[in-house]
Amino acid sequence: MPFFNVREAGGMADPLHDEAATVAALAQVGAAAGPYLGSLADRPVHDPAAAGKLAGLTGPLPEDGEGTAEAVRRLLDIGTATATASSGPRFFHFVTGGATPAALAADWAASLLDQNSFARVSSPFAHETETVALDWLRDLFGLPAGWGGALVAGATFANFTSLGCATQWWGERQGADTVRDGLSGLPRMPVLSGGYVHASARKALQMLGHGRAAVEVFSRDDVGRVDLDALEARLAGLAGAPAVIIANAGEVNAGDFDPVDALAGLAERYGAWLHVDGAFGLFAALSPRSAPLVRGIDRAHSIAADGHKWLNVPYESGFALIREPARLGTAFGMPGAAYLPGPQDPGGGYGLYGPESSRRARSLPIWATLAAYGRQGYRAMVERHLDLAQHLAARVDEAPELERLAEVPLCIVCFRVSAPGVPEEELDRWNRAVGEALITDGRVFCGTTVYGGRVALRPAIVNWRTTETDIDLFVDVVRELAARTRPQLP
Ligand SMILES: *Cc1c(COP(=O)(O)O)cnc(C)c1O
Secondary structure, three states: OOOOOOOOOOOOOOOOOOHHHHHHHHHHHHHHHHHHHHHOOOOOOOOHHHHHHHHHHOOOOOOOOOOHHHHHHHHHHHHHHHOOOOOOOOEOOOOOOOOOHHHHHHHHHHHHHOOOOOOOOOOHHHHHHHHHHHHHHHHHOOOOEOEEEEEEOOHHHHHHHHHHHHHHHHHHHOOOOHHHHOOOOOOOOOEEEOOOOOHHHHHHHHHOOOOHHHEEEOEOOOOOOEOHHHHHHHHHHOOOOOOEEEEEEOOOOOOOEOOHHHHHHHHHHHOOEEEEEOOOHHHHHHOOOOHHHHOOHHHOOEEEEEOOOOOOOOOOOEEEEEOOOHHHHHHHOOOOOOOOOOOOOOOOOHHHOOOOOOOOOOHHHHHHHHHHHHHHHHHHHHHHHHHHHHHHHHHHHHOOOEEEOOOOOOOEOOEEEOOOOOOHHHHHHHHHHHHHHHHHHOOOEOOEEEEOOEEEEOOEOOOOOOOHHHHHHHHHHHHHHHHHHOOOOO
């Protein structure tokens, strides 16, 4: 019996088994793709004039639906007008990648095939694709064979997955089974990091029951650079009790790095677990120019990174890489349901090696983009972004009213608008005004941060579409808006 909004008589309907209607709806999306993608290079990142269209989404839940074609038409009409063009070349806020052609097409294919990547038993195809995708990622970043991992929704979940394994390891070191018994009765797990630690690592610790205050920060300045001596003194003070170190490979304000190699040395000397948050910074490994920034990652126990940032695959895509992959099944298996395989069973799979159980085949866009462009394609993209970041830094340096606040080791340029005689609080206010004006203006997109106590802009360049013209436009728009919002001196 058909059940998709068939009105009894005469109403519009989507008869079941009318595949032509499905294919027609997919064709609607395909037809919208060309104009939308074609507009990305020039459209405003954010079009305030289109915001009124969002009202078209609201209304009561329909009793009788309007049918596939009309629903999809309306959604595309509103979406292509109001979407943030963050997959375009001029979105420099957060750290936001776009989608390569192969990744975008493969992401559509993931919906078409609608696999449950829970386990081999639910989809041998998705399982095999994930195994290959993870191994290609491992290889891309120069990690030795034997490492394994899991694809997750983003780096927050990659931090969660990694620190979940670390928690299981930490319990084991003191004869406890945290997977079975939780944390009760145990001391707090010591987690040591520098000031670059990302909010999502704290969130992961909060979700794992350690509490976000579990992180002990050892920082030697107001920017957050790690204080290795103080961190080592704390490790020594633990007198052999196991601890977790978080190294930050790519910090979000200026793209700076903790000295991973030195932290790996400390982890080895004191028997600690080393976790590296390399959400975007892990991609430094792809170019000989930036690879020294991640020297030592192969000595880590776990690494978290994002696919939806510098790999340029669509949301949601992150991955955790683990030196001893068997820990994933130990930490995230769910034995005891008779109808499900266990992590060690031949029918088992990635739903038992990470936090999610039923999951979409997010391996497909990763596999496709790596198959399409290869190691050299990604190296070339990263190097182009390194060049663009240096170009932006040079443009900032030559503009009298722009002041660069940090070195540019990777893909982020941290700077502010500034002028002689303007007091610091007034500079902060001015920079916030420029940040707000940028977002309202919409031609380019960038947010503010506070770096070393000063309000600053921090554009991040990780989108494959971005060109030097986009960077030049960004600088021109910032200078124009800085002039417009410039404080009047008494
Ligand atoms: C973006 C980011 C995260 C969080 O990633 P999500 O994909 O948003 O979950 C974690 N760490 C760093 C350093 C990041 O840049």
